[in-house]
Amino acid sequence: MSTVLLPSTYHCRPVAIATRHQKEEVLRTVLSRAGLHLIPLRVDTDSLGTFSGEVPRPAGIIETAVLKARLGAGSSGLALNLASEGSFGPEPDTGFVVIQREVVVLLDTDTDVAVAGRAWGLAPWVRAWVLEVDEDPVERIGGLDLREHRLIVRPDTDRPPADAVTKGVADADELRAAVARLARDHPRVRIETDLRAHMCPTRHLVMVRAAQDLLLRLSSPCPSCAAPGYGVEDVVRGAPCRDCGTATDEVLALVHRCPHCGATSTRSAEAATADPARCPSCNP
Numbered sequence: 001m002s003t004v005l006l007p008s009t010y011h012c013r014p015v016a017i018a019t020r021h022q023k024e025e026v027l028r029t030v031l032s033r034a035g036l037h038l039i040p041l042r043v044d045t046d047s048l049g050t051f052s053g054e055v056p057r058p059a060g061i062i063e064t065a066v067l068k069a070r071l072g073a074g075s076s077g078l079a080l081n082l083a084s085e086g087s088f089g090p091e092p093d094t095g096f097v098v099i100q101r102e103v104v105v106l107l108d109t110d111t112d113v114a115v116a117g118r119a120w121g122l123a124p125w126v127r128a129w130v131l132e133v134d135e136d137p138v139e140r141i142g143g144l145d146l147r148e149h150r151l152i153v154r155p156d157t158d159r160p161p162a163d164a165v166t167k168g169v170a171d172a173d174e175l176r177a178a179v180a181r182l183a184r185d186h187p188r189v190r191i192e193t194d195l196r197a198h199m200c201p202t203r204h205l206v207m208v209r210a211a212q213d214l215l216l217r218l219s220s221p222c223p224s225c226a227a228p229g230y231g232v233e234d235v236v237r238g239a240p241c242r243d244c245g246t247a248t249d250e251v252l253a254l255v256h257r258c259p260h261c262g263a264t265s266t267r268s269a270e271a272a273t274a275d276p277a278r279c280p281s282c283n284p
Contacts, residue, residue: 006034006035006036006215006218006219006228007218007219007221007228009108009228010035010036010080010106010218010228011034011035012035012037013035013036013037013079013080014037014039014078014080015031015036015037015038015039015078015080015081015082015106016038016039016040016041016072016073016075016076016078016080016081016082017038017039017040017041017072017081017082017083017084018041018043018045018068018069018071018072018075018076018081018082018083019040019041019042019043019045019083019084019197020042020043020044020045020046021045021196021197021198021199022040022197022198023084023197023198023207024038024039024040025198026197026204026207026208027082027084027104027207027208027211030208030211030212030215031082031211031215034215034218036080036082036106038082039076039078041072041075041076043071043072043075044071045068045071045083047071048064048067048068048071049064051088051152051194051195051196052152052154052160052165052167052192053154053157053158053159053160054154054159054160054161054162054165055162056159061085061086061087061101061103062085062103062105062116062118064085065083065084065085065103065104065105065116066083066105066107066114066116068083068084068085068105069081069082069083069105069106069107069114070107071083073107073109079108079109079110080106080107080108080109081106081107081109082104082105082106082107083104083105083107084102084103084104084105084197084207084210084211085102085103085105086100086101086102086103086195086197086203086206086207087100087101088100088101088123088126088195089101091122097122097123097124098122098123098124098126099120099121099122099123100120100121100122100123100126100203100206101118101119101120101206102118102119102120102203102206102207102209102210103116103117103118103210104116104117104118104207104210104211104213104214105117105214106214106218111227111260113227113229113259113260114259115214115217115218115228115229115259116214116217116259117210117211117212117213117214117215117216117217118210118213119206119207119209119210119212119213120206121205121206121209123202123203125149125193125202126192126193126195127141127144127149127192127193128190128191128192128193129141129190129191129192130156130188130189130190130191131179131188131189131191132187132188132189133179133180133182133183133186133187133188133189134183136176137153137175137176137179137189137191138172138175138176140191141175141191146169146170146171146172146175147170148201148202149193149194149199149200149202150167150168150169150170150193150194150199150200151168151169151175151191151192151193151194152165152166152167152168152169152191152192152193152194153165153166153169153175153178153179153182153189153190153191154166154182154189154190154192155182155185155186155188155189155190156186156188156189156190157186164182164185164186166178166181167194167196167199168194168196168199169194175191179191213231216231217229217230217231222258222260222261222263223263223265224258224261224263225258225260225261225263227258227259227260227261229258229259229260230256230257230258231256231257232254232255232256233255233256233257233264234254234255234257235251235252235253235254235255235269236251236252236253236254236255236266237249237250237251237252238250238252239251239252239269239271239272239273239274240252240273240274241273241274241275241276241278241279241281241282242273242274242275242276243276243279243282244276244279244281244282246279246280246281246282248274248278248279248280249278250271250274250275250278251269251271252268252269252272253266253267253268253269254266254267254268254269
């Protein structure tokens with residue numbers, strides 16, 4: 001990605017990033033090239049949800065990122081406050097592939113406008129195993145390289161108690177010890193990828209792409225009010241099959257919206273027609 005020139009509103013200004021998982025190390029390079037200088041702020045972002053389930057997330061991914069930025073703004077004393085949030089879930093069509101979604105939000109408390117960059121990608125590296133406590137966890141997970149992906153060990157429940165969750169497991173001895181600690185009180189144990197940013201380097205690529213999307217939005221003024229942040233917020237589906245013209249589920253148009261004044265416009269997608277392979281008539 002080439003360097004994005006931000007408007008003078010943002011260029012060369014300090015930005016507080018609310019994180020306890022070293023996200024500034026992931027995002028600093030791409031944002032500093034555009035003139036945003038990150039200042040890490042250690043706040044309890046886990047109070048807004050954890051991947052391991054002991055604290056539920058209070059809202060959707062973008063709304064939670066905005067709440068994180070506001071949490072940082074309460075401590076930073078700066079007008080510009082950054083936060084990021086990720087989510088992982090099954091691909092909606094088949095449920096067989098995990099989708100990683102990332103947002104990076106910049107909150108300007110002078111205008112009370114939050115601009116969200118976003119990106120997504122496939123995450124087949126996200127894994128989970130449920131086992132009985134008398135099983136050998138090392139044999140169960142096979143040859144997983146724990147130097148690349150750390151693990152979380154917790155009871156196999158939706159809301160595990162915080163004191164029963166072990167995070168950042170980095171080797172076979174730690175893994176066996178964590179499972180053994182749960183054996184007295186829990187018949188089944190869940191082992192899963194530790195998805196926290198500082199424990200999961202494979203997550204970083206999509207986080208950087210979300211930051212790049214944020215920069216593009218910050219450099220895109222609204223055609224109605226000229227405020228930065230104008231960008232794609234929704235899609236219109238129904239692109240016609242290029243062979244028979246039947247409406248498909250492919251994207252027909254992109255809906256752009258301004259986060260400041262709410263102005264919207266609809267623009268045709270680059271591919272205004274759909275491949276016949278995606279057509280319910282040509283490929284029922």
